[in-house]
Every structure is written in C-alpha cells, then in structure tokens.
Amino acid sequence: MIHTTTRVLTSALPGHLGRTVSVSGWVHALRLQRTMQFLVLRDHSGMTQVTHRRDGGPLDALLDSLTPESAVRISGRVVEAPQVKLGGLEIVPENIEVLNRAETPLPIDDRSGPEHRLDWRFLDIRRRPQAGLLFAVQTTFEQGLREYAARQGCTELHTPKLMGSASESGAEVFRLGYFDRSAYLAQSPQFYKQMAVAAGIDRVFEIGPVFRAEPSFTSRHATEFTGVDVELSWIDDVEEVMAFEERMLAHAVARVAEAHGESIRAVFGVEVVVPQVPFPRITMARAQKVLRAGGWDPEGVKEDLDPDGERRIAAWARERFGHEFLFVTHYPASVRPFYHMRPADRPDLTLSFDLLWKGLEVTTGAQREHRSDVLLKQTEEKGVDTGSMQDYLNVFRFGCPPHGGFGAGLSRLLMVMLGLDSIREAVFLFRGPNRLTP
Structure with a gap:
C-alpha cells in the first residue's frame, strides 16, 4: 500500500485542529471500555490520545486486539478535548493500520531494574x-563543541583506533589478533593528536571512540566511550589550554540551555546553568591543604584526589566561588604520564589539570613535553619501554612545537549535566566489564 498522506508528529497536532491527519507511532496505553475505546499513541515527539466510540464496525475489534508497543499508523480528525491532559485535544480515528503487532507480555516494565x-x-x-x-541534548551539545572548535581554527581529525603497540601502558589496553600479530585498541588519541600538531596541523579536534580495559564497576566508568579531544600548538603555557576548554564548554552548555533547558527542567528536574568564564582554579597543593583541614586523608599520604576528595573540594569551591566548575592544577609528576611538561623550578610537579564539574572529574589535560631530550629522560624515569614507543618519540626529534591539550568523556559530561545516577543512562548501548550485549 502506498501512503501519500504526510505523517504529522504528535507535537505538531495543535496546528491541525479540525483537519484529518495521519500519525504513526507506538501504542503507549489502551483503555477499552464497554462503549468507548481509548488509545494513547506515542512517537519521538510526544503522545496523543485517540478516542473511538464503539459502533460495531471494524475498528472495535481492531482496537480490542491491539497490544502495548505495537507499531501503528492512524488516520483521523483532530478535535478539541479540554478534558484530555495530553494537549487538550484528541484524534477521532477513521482508519487504523497495524504495522507490527508487539508480542505480549513485554520483557520490561516500570518495575524492571537498571x-x-x-x-x-x-x-x-x-x-x-x-x-x-x-x-x-547530546546532539546539540556535540554541535556546540564543534562550533566553538571550528571557530577557533581547529581541524577535526579521525585518528586510528588500532595501534601496533600498547601506548604508554599495557595495563588498560585491549589486545586483539591482527592477522599474524597483535594489535591494541586505542585508549586515547593522545599520541596521534601530538603527531598531528607536529605535522603542522595547528589545532586538532576529535570526537571519537575510546577504549579502556579497566575492570571498573563504578557509576562513572565504561570500557568503551566517546572521547572529546583537543590539542593546541604554539602555546605559551597550560593556561591557554584551560581557557580554550572553559570557553568551549560554556558555549556548548549555552546551546543546550537555549534549545532544551525547559525540557530538561521538566523531565530531569535539573536547571542547566551556563557557566561564567573563567572557571575558578586551585593548585593540587592548596586543594590538599583545604581538604585535610576538613578531615580528608588524615594520614596525609594521598598524592591524588579520590572521588570523595573531588566532591569535597568542588563543594568548597561552589561555596567560595559560586561556580559548578573547578580546575585543579599542578598535579605531582608521580601520578601523571611521562609526556606531561614539568616546571623548570619544580620537577616534582606537572603543568597539568583536571576539570571537576559538580564534584566529578570530567577532563584531564596538560601542556605536553615537546623537547625530545627531556621527553626521553622522563620516559625512562617512568620505566616506559622506549623501544615500543619509537614512532611516538620520533615525533619530537624534528622540530615539534610547544603544545597542550585535553580529553573528556562525552557521556560523563552528559551524566553530570542531566543529573543522571550512572553513565549507563548517558549512552545508547553501554559497554562495561560484564556487558558486551546487546
């Protein structure tokens, strides 16, 4: 059967009062009474009620035979119905076509666990x-990130996800067979971003898949996620990298607030706050001093912030600065990768940062070490196998410019923005240590 009637979304029905329309969607609910039959139809834009008075015709039996979540196409007249909560209107059906009848019972219901x-x-x-x-929201947020990056002269690249060696560490890398040898799924586009700036691509931007072989069962970790990565060359200091990120995030959050703020408030009960720039900054040393004064790490041995420390210092910053974001800077070299630059007068520290949003770490970034001799020394100090890193180390032997960048997880950013309890809710299909399906 060829249908020439244009499909009307349920959200557009108020503009079609008094007209006959065709709507398509799923059976959300059925209420079948002795004299009246009610069907709530749902599409991606919303829901509407279909109301049929039993008349002994074929629609009576068809509606009685329907099951929840069946896919249907309904033609009918849109009429005012002030008593109907779904927009104060309803559709009086003239024809109902069952496109795919759903089996019953459904495998999940409102009581199903996550x-x-x-x-x-x-x-x-x-x-x-x-x-x-x-x-x-994800679509708008990504558009906002890309808009800002493009306006700032970034070139969007797509770096390889198959690697011939296990990057800086084999502990968090998935190994797989690659013809007659082994390959590894990229745990970050980090090295390729640096190769790009050495290739003369001044500013690099990428949104793409990232793989981490971490046996983590937390609410904020996944073994596969979408990374947002930036690398900027010819920088003077790490401050340029932080300034880029805060302005990019502020722009993308503003796009979300404008397009979806009202819907997010209604559905998630969250107010999307467009952040003011610059974001507050605090050194790791000062953060530790503030936290320990409040009872965190009573033994005084932690070099890095644990999740409790992140929440505490973010709460302190929110009270002090009235801001949801906080940069924590100058992490100890002992807890940072070998390629992070170190201040000339403090080789025990790095020119690095984490960005916290509402108490959760969403970004790690740094100025990179671009001097070949210094990088090689730091590589050896960290005990990294320089033989397997030769392609990477070669990048710095022939005039690599000063540069820095950051990486963030898209799903973690969305989780914080929307106030979700778990990263599992912030992705289409979640991948974790115990989940490879569906």
Whole structure:
C-alpha cells in the first residue's frame, strides 16, 4: 500500500485542529471500555490520545486486539478535548493500520531494574521520554563543541583506533589478533593528536571512540566511550589550554540551555546553568591543604584526589566561588604520564589539570613535553619501554612545537549535566566489564 498522506508528529497536532491527519507511532496505553475505546499513541515527539466510540464496525475489534508497543499508523480528525491532559485535544480515528503487532507480555516494565532494562535497551529508550531527550541534548551539545572548535581554527581529525603497540601502558589496553600479530585498541588519541600538531596541523579536534580495559564497576566508568579531544600548538603555557576548554564548554552548555533547558527542567528536574568564564582554579597543593583541614586523608599520604576528595573540594569551591566548575592544577609528576611538561623550578610537579564539574572529574589535560631530550629522560624515569614507543618519540626529534591539550568523556559530561545516577543512562548501548550485549 502506498501512503501519500504526510505523517504529522504528535507535537505538531495543535496546528491541525479540525483537519484529518495521519500519525504513526507506538501504542503507549489502551483503555477499552464497554462503549468507548481509548488509545494513547506515542512517537519521538510526544503522545496523543485517540478516542473511538464503539459502533460495531471494524475498528472495535481492531482496537480490542491491539497490544502495548505495537507499531501503528492512524488516520483521523483532530478535535478539541479540554478534558484530555495530553494537549487538550484528541484524534477521532477513521482508519487504523497495524504495522507490527508487539508480542505480549513485554520483557520490561516500570518495575524492571537498571541491568534488566539494559538487556532491552531499545525498548527502554522507546518507552521513556528521558532517553529520547538525552540523545537530543547530546546532539546539540556535540554541535556546540564543534562550533566553538571550528571557530577557533581547529581541524577535526579521525585518528586510528588500532595501534601496533600498547601506548604508554599495557595495563588498560585491549589486545586483539591482527592477522599474524597483535594489535591494541586505542585508549586515547593522545599520541596521534601530538603527531598531528607536529605535522603542522595547528589545532586538532576529535570526537571519537575510546577504549579502556579497566575492570571498573563504578557509576562513572565504561570500557568503551566517546572521547572529546583537543590539542593546541604554539602555546605559551597550560593556561591557554584551560581557557580554550572553559570557553568551549560554556558555549556548548549555552546551546543546550537555549534549545532544551525547559525540557530538561521538566523531565530531569535539573536547571542547566551556563557557566561564567573563567572557571575558578586551585593548585593540587592548596586543594590538599583545604581538604585535610576538613578531615580528608588524615594520614596525609594521598598524592591524588579520590572521588570523595573531588566532591569535597568542588563543594568548597561552589561555596567560595559560586561556580559548578573547578580546575585543579599542578598535579605531582608521580601520578601523571611521562609526556606531561614539568616546571623548570619544580620537577616534582606537572603543568597539568583536571576539570571537576559538580564534584566529578570530567577532563584531564596538560601542556605536553615537546623537547625530545627531556621527553626521553622522563620516559625512562617512568620505566616506559622506549623501544615500543619509537614512532611516538620520533615525533619530537624534528622540530615539534610547544603544545597542550585535553580529553573528556562525552557521556560523563552528559551524566553530570542531566543529573543522571550512572553513565549507563548517558549512552545508547553501554559497554562495561560484564556487558558486551546487546
């Protein structure tokens, strides 16, 4: 059958009062009474009620035979119905076509736990407005990130995800067979970004997959996620990198607030706050002093911030500065990678930073060490196998410019922005140590 009637979304029905329209979607709910039959139809834009008075015709039996989540196409007249909560209108059907009848019972319902819902993620997304809004927000947020990066002269690259060696450490890298040898899934585009700036691509931007073989079962870790990466060359100091990121995030968050702020408030109960720039900054040494004064790390042995420390220092900064974001800078060299630059007068520190948003670390960045002799020394100090790193180290032997950059997880940014409990809710299909399906 060829359909020439244009599909109308449920959100657009108020503009079609008194007209006959065609709507398509899923059966969200059925209420079948002795004299009246009610169907709530759902599409990606919202829901509407379809109301049929039993008349002994074919629609009576068809509606009685429907099951929840069946895919249907309905033609009918849009009429005012002030008593109907779904927009004060309803559709009086003239024809109903069952495109695909759903089996019953459904494998998930409103009482299903999060792991079981992940088993049936396509149904979970379809049935919950939060999920549909999440992906609309993600799209707008990514557009905002790309807009800012492009305006600042960034070239968007797509770096390899298959590597011949296990980058800086084999501990968090997935190994796989590659013809007659081994290959590794990239745990970061870091080295390729640096190769790009050495190739004369001044500013690099990428949104792409990242793989981490971490046996982490927390609410904020995944074994595969989408990374947002930037590398900037010819910089004077790490401050340029932080200034770039804070302005990029402020721009992208503003785009989300403008396009979806009202919907996010209604669905997630969260107010999207467009951050003021610059973001507050605090050195790691000062952060530790503030935290220990409040009882954190009573033994005084922690060199890095744990999740509790991140939450505490972010709460302190919010009270002190009235800001959701906080840069923590100058991490000890002992807890940072070999390629982070160190101040000339403090070789025990790095010109690096983490960005916290509402108490959760969302970004790691740094000025990189671009001097070949210094980098080689730091590589050896960290015990990294220089033989497997030769392609990377060669990048710095022939005039690599000063540069720095950062990496962030897209799903973690969305999780914080929308106030979600777990990163599992912030992605389409989650991958973790115990999940490779669906």
